[in-house]
Amino acid sequence: MITGGTVALLLMIGLIIIALAILFTFVPVMLWISALAAGVRVSIFTLIGMRLRRVIPSRVINPLIKAVKAGLNLSTNQLESHYLAGGNVDRVVNALIAAHRANIELSFERGAAIDLAGRDVLEAVQMSVNPKVIETPFISGVAMDGIEVKAKARITVRANIDRLVGGAGEETVIARVGEGIVSTIGSQIDHKKVLENPDLISQTVLAKGLDSGTAFEILSIDIADIDIGKNIGAELQTDQAEADKKIAQAKAEERRAMAVAQEQEMKAKVQEMKAKVVEAEAEVPLAMAEALRTGNIGVMDYMNIQNISADTDMRGSIGKITDPKEEDEY
Structure with missing residues (x-):
């Protein structure tokens, strides 16, 4: 219990x-x-x-x-x-x-x-x-002779602990190295010098102190690959020549249009003059009739004028007849 x-x-x-x-x-x-x-x-x-x-x-x-x-x-x-x-x-x-x-x-x-x-x-x-290796993409630069040179670099960096707070990151280092590569290639007169001495790029870029203000310390910059690109100078000249050609064609078309306009203007003036001639010829019979009424010319004078006109028409018709020899040739 x-x-x-x-x-x-x-x-x-x-x-x-x-x-x-x-x-x-x-x-x-x-x-x-x-x-x-x-x-x-x-x-x-x-x-x-x-x-x-x-x-x-x-x-x-x-x-x-x-x-x-x-x-x-x-x-x-x-x-x-x-x-x-x-x-x-x-x-x-x-x-x-x-x-x-x-x-x-x-x-x-x-x-x-x-x-x-x-x-x-x-x-x-x-x-x-253990330092880190950062590899850049292919960076293109153009030498003074107009040849494009592409270079890829490997950047060996070590973290700088004192500058980790407020220091720039890897993107800034890659951008600065890329700028240095472009300026170094662009300062060379001949692209062959860059191909013969790739370390010229790394030495020039490394001497610029690109790690200032970043969270890293650049230990070395090595050119991993280098290649020839396009002939930029030749392409620019070709583009310029094509542009000059188009400008010349445009100016020639402008001159042709002006010539056509002048020709049309002259034709219009000729047509105007022909119209005036026809108008003047239409007034001739009226003037002759008026002269007959007023007695300025006689009937014989009028007949002589008609004979001269008929003779002129006949001569014109004879002149238009084709030579038989020319017809045989056809």
């Missing part, structure tokens, strides 16, 4: 179990034990405070354990403040460990600033130890 004391005992045990479950859920006891086992002294109240500040304790304590094991002197406040600022604590700690192993001077504040600036601080440290 279950008595009232037994029920109270069972209820107390249940409350204790619930309290322990809530305690182990809210307080990361296992994480605290792992930290103590690794030699990282952190109080349980500090972990509870992280929970209250909405900080995931494992995101801070686990990187702290790695840092202490690597011999770095970091505090929970530093890591927690970087986490609250939106940074990646684990990546920063890994970068600090890598820099410490490679004897690269990198403070936590500097690494946190680089991480908050949006750059991969661990990749930057690795690039400082």
